[in-house]
């Protein structure tokens with residue numbers, strides 16, 4: 001029977017709040033997950049096929065921001081040094097681990113595992129004599145540092161156990177978080193794990209999974225009072241139980257309950273410091289709840305848009321926006337306004353070597369070109385549009401697909417064909 005146990009990416013959350021393992025779980029795709037998946041797939045493809053082919057394999061709507069990632073500064077560019085997307089299955093009762101495969105979908109990897117096994121997939125894995133090397137890509141700043149990261153430690157345990165043999169024992173690990181933000185330089189945080197730390201990590205994992213099994217059993221028997229209470233915190237962000245969580249619902253209720261007679265709805269100014277700190281904490285939690293609801297709200301409209309009558313649709317509008325290509329734009333601006341002025345406009349407008357936003361071009365034209373035009377022609381919208389036309393003509397603009405949830409005039413999109421083979 002395939003495994004039901006959550007993987008190491010849930011470990012930190014399980015350790016903070018064991019109730020998160022109890023169903024029901026809502027597994028709706030979030031924008032963050034889609035974004036993260038696109039990046040992981042792209043980086044795995046860079047390692048296997050190289051940057052150009054990986055960009056070709058990416059979805060149209062992701063290509064532009066993926067191209068901005070400086071892959072030369074990432075381990076993803078070191079073809080042959082690491083294996084991408086390696087999956088293991090660790091039996092929590094025996095402590096034995098086996099390799100499931102490489103570049104499997106999460107679903108396929110879980111399907112290959114047994115009931116008692118925990119499945120983990122490292123973004124990149126490598127081996128040196130006696131040492132397993134684990135690298136994991138993270139986009140945001142929320143994940144704990146490599147040293148304290150239970151997910152990476154779990155991969156290290158898995159890799160060390162999967163590749164140890166009589167001839168060669170793997171007793172050390174090198175775990176790294178590779179921060180790859182969309183708009184900043186990547187950097188790597190590495191931690192060296194010794195044999196004792198690997199053993200402790202395994203024992204902590206085992207303890208957490210035992211607690212999870214116990215919580216599941218108690219929930220099944222309806223003995224809710226014996227399960228530790230839900231603990232709200234930053235770990236709630238991707239919790240699959242979020243929408244059913246009693247602690248989150250309590251926060252929403254605290255904000256929506258009717259005010260006592262004679263008291264304002266939110267007496268923020270009248271709060272004492274202690275009350276204010278409590279209010280502040282609740283506010284942060286409520287914002288997270290609303291953010292989650294927004295993601296699910298948008299996901300629902302993406303899948304099933306609503307016709308509002310008179311040709312108006314409430315759903316995801318697909319359109320194209322102009323993406324200015326900085327290199328050809330520089331040449332084009334220099335031809336258009338002359339070398340000095342064109343170069344000046346380019347320098348003022350380009351944000352980085354890969355980004356030249358239209359709004360910055362507008363400001364640069366307003367500051368540098370507009371004052372030199374005859375009074376009657378000093379209209380920025382007209383100048384921007386004529387410049388954009390020239391850039392299009394010179395192949396310096398590429399139309400990029402964009403998506404936005406809104407009410408718009410249009411046709412109801414055809415329903416998507418679902419893949420029933422998986």
Ligand code: SF4
Nearest residue numbers: 017230231236239245
């Ligand atoms: S959402 Fe609820 S169940 Fe999930 S981690 Fe947060 S407090 Fe725990």
